[in-house]
Amino acid sequence: MIIFPILIVLSVVLYVYYKVAILKTKDRLTQAYFNAKSRICLGIFLLVFGINQYIFYGTRISLFIGIVFIFLGILQSLRGIRETKHYRSEWRRLNPAD
Incomplete structure (x- = not known):
């Protein structure tokens, strides 16, 4: 499955991009x-890495590690989505002409 490594690399690149944009x-x-x-990109990375971990190795320990990564990835993504919606609406409230 080539899609998982592509998603992993893409999410890491976007994560670094947004962190540099902060600076x-x-x-x-x-x-x-x-x-x-x-935070959304980090969550996607953790989620896809957890899925890839289990598919690649297929052992019981990789299942447990994958479940932890998937859980943390979902939490990070959901928090990032909520924060993105909040800050987007806050920006629109402060800049109504743009």
Whole structure:
């Protein structure tokens, strides 16, 4: 399955992109928004890595490790999605003309 390594690399690249974008901007709201987006990418990485871990090895210990990674990935993604929605609506409230 070539899709899992592609998703892993893509999510890591986007995670690093958003973390670097945080350093480039001075606006605190934009920094928080980029941090939420990077949290989504981290969650996707953990989720896909957990699935790939179990598929690749197929042992009982990899199942337990995969379940932990999947659980943490889902939590990170959900928190990132909630924060992204919050900061996007906050930005729209503060900048109605844009």
